Amino acid sequence: MVLRLMLSVVLAAAAPLVPADPAPTAVFGAAAARYDVPRDLLLSVGYAQSRLDQTASGQVGAHGIMQLTDAATLPSAAALTGLPQRELRTGLAANVSGAAAVLRSYADAEGLSAVARSDVNRWFGAVARFSGAADPAVARLFADTVFAQLASGFAAGPFDVPGRPVAPDRGKLAAVPAWGSGDVGIMSADYGPAVWAPADPGNYTVSNRTTSYPVNYVVIHMTQGSYAGSISWFQNPASNVSAHYIFRSSDGAVTQAVREKDIAYHAGNWDYNTRSIGIEHEGFVDNPAWFTDAMYRASAALTRNLTTKYGIPRDRAHIIGHREVPGATHTDPGPNWNWTYYMQLVNGVTGTGSGTVDTASTNLNVRGGPGTGFAVVGTVADGAAVTVWCQAAGTTVTGTFGTSNVWNRIGTGRWVSDTYVRTGYNGFIPGVPRC
Known part of the structure; x- marks a missing residue:
């Protein structure tokens, strides 16, 4: 070697x-x-x-x-x-x-x-x-x-790597169970969808918060790193940090690293650590590409569960960002975190819309935001089916279905004018969150 x-x-x-x-x-x-x-x-x-x-x-x-x-x-x-x-x-x-x-x-x-x-x-x-x-x-x-x-x-940016068949030779790691299966598939005793992967014992304090401390807050974080890297960091005895849960950007998969009864070291404030559940989200505060609908919706489902379990009000005074913790030196979840969307999801506005692009033959430009002033980031074909994750008011456009300022988000950083999408509704769709 x-x-x-x-x-x-x-x-x-x-x-x-x-x-x-x-x-x-x-x-x-x-x-x-x-x-x-x-x-x-x-x-x-x-x-x-x-x-x-x-x-x-x-x-x-x-x-x-x-x-x-x-x-x-x-x-x-x-x-x-x-x-x-x-x-x-x-x-x-x-x-x-x-x-x-x-x-x-x-x-x-x-x-x-x-x-x-x-x-x-x-x-x-x-x-x-x-x-x-x-x-x-x-x-x-x-x-x-x-x-x-x-x-x-x-x-991403100038890079476009097409998919291809792969059959990785895992060697000795083939004997290690895939994440979410086998021995690694021990699921959380606190939250059913989560895989249990405990942090190093030196990175949290064993407690019993059902009797010792009331849980009053949910604190939202960004990992500033990858999903696997963050799980590994919490397992590193030198890190002296942890959070209760970590979400993956691509699909909203979740891992629990600290039991809810125990005190994770996530907020940089001991008082808030004792009275909160910390939730990490894979990604970086300055890059909105990580902020996927799958992650938002999976995280909001956990927060709904926590607020019900601990009687936490579902408002911004009790569901806060790391930067809002007194004395915080961190800025997460940062300006790209969509609190409006997230809080609607937490409060049960979780619908999606479905539609069909109708331009009468041409491709429809996809914008980076809700308006014609945003850059074109792609196109969708006439007749294509789309999922509407949330909607917002933006530039007024005249299209196939009249004139409207409603824009539909059809993916992370991907927007189209509602006037070119047949959704069955004129404008805002009932039950779909506002962005």
Whole structure:
């Protein structure tokens, strides 16, 4: 293993240094070619880590588009590439190149030949190790996420990776149950949909809050990192942090890390910690791509459950953001969190609408917000079926069904004018939340 790692260092040292910061699409191609890592695999790791956002400011000690960590991947990347850590933290090309070098070193450690490296399915073990998770189940969760993204395809900014068949070779991790099944499928005793994955005992205080402390608040957080990374961080005895629940962005899956009766270390204020349930949501405060309808709705269902169980009023005085905790130094859940939408869901306004696009033949532009002043982010075909998650007033438009200022959100950051969607209603749909 040492010989292989030394060989990786020699290969890196012999290669030319990474250019300043070329176009993002070129960065991944160059790093993939230099270290013989499949390009789309490298992109999928970055998508799982940051939604391919170099400005992502992660959990303590995680940096850039690939979320290189001070504790593991960053020093390894520096040794393998010869680049200074400060450049690896902040430079796009350096950050991606560093991650590619580390992934290649892990593939070398597993004995992958050049032929094996050409098969994306053989990289599962290297990707799992890149997660930095000490728990094999969490490492597998991260790698499963990366390969599931390859299977489904994903898009972010200039990147559009189409889906393809995958059959990952999980190696020794094949014996580790998938998240939500087998031994890892022990479900929460507090909330049925949640998988139970306890935080390190040093990261919370055992209590009995049915008799010791009243639960008066639900505190909403953003993880500033990935779902698997956050579960792993709560299991790390050095972190000294935890929350009761963590939600995944893509589908609203939920893991519980601390029992509701116990005191999680999430609010940065002991008094509020003793009297609240902390809920983390996968993502970064500055990137609305993480704020999916699936996550909002799953989180709101838990908050409805908690408010019923503990008699917490369903209002903004008792369902608060981390930034609203007295003395808080954090800004989460940030300006992209839609409190209007979330509180309607918590209070039972949970309907969705269905409709059919009707433009009389042409594609319909999809906007990044509720109005013609927002950028076009895609199109939907005439006759396409859409789900309306929520609605808002915006620019007045005249279309197939008259003139209206109602806009329908049909996905995260995706809006169309209601005047081009046949929903069975003229304007706002009863039971569908307002955005």
